[in-house]
Amino acid sequence: MTPNTPVNIAQKLSAFDERWAxxxxxxxxxxxxxxxKLQGEFVWHTxxxxxxxxxxxxxxLTxxxxxxxxxxxxxxxxxxxRGVEHCPAADEEAAILLFEPTGTVNTGTAGGERTREPVDA
Structure with a gap:
């Protein structure tokens, strides 16, 4: 994230393959x-x-x-x-953008093995 440099979304997405991270x-x-990148079903969370x-x-994406x-x-x-329980799912790979406050845990209140700290792309 460099000042005065646009973010190329396709380039960022092509730099990794891991899903649900x-x-x-x-x-x-x-x-x-x-x-x-998402494929399969995530966890129900809030x-x-x-x-x-x-x-x-x-x-x-469903x-x-x-x-x-x-x-x-x-x-x-x-x-x-906020407060609505949801479960993202994708039968085939989907690429998405998320917008959320800094520090938001991807698994919300559910926690578990799919919990990931975001890293810079």
Whole structure:
């Protein structure tokens, strides 16, 4: 993250293959912009204190909610409101951007083996 240098999202995504391991690609005030590759089903979890924005770059992302699924195609975004239990899933690989406050744990209140600290891409 160098001043006066644009972030190339495709380049950042091509730099890693690991799934469900967000990479920090930018900061906006107290928020982080994270790139991630997803495939399969994540864990059901909640972020009690923050909303979470998902923006699909490629593939299809389904955000499972207890009252129905939200299906996102490339160029679409969805904000999961704080306190709403959700479970992201992708049958085939999907590339996404996440916008969330610095320090937000990817597994929210669920914790577990999929918990990852974001690293810079």
């Amino acid at each position: 967000p990479r920090r690609i930018a900061r906006v005030n107290d928020y982080e912009v994270k790139a991630a 972020h009690e204190d923050t909303d979470e924005l998902f923006l699909v770059i490629s593939g299809t 955000i499972r909610l207890r009252d129905g699924d939200v299906v996102l195609e490339p160029g679409e975004l969805y904000v999961v409101p």
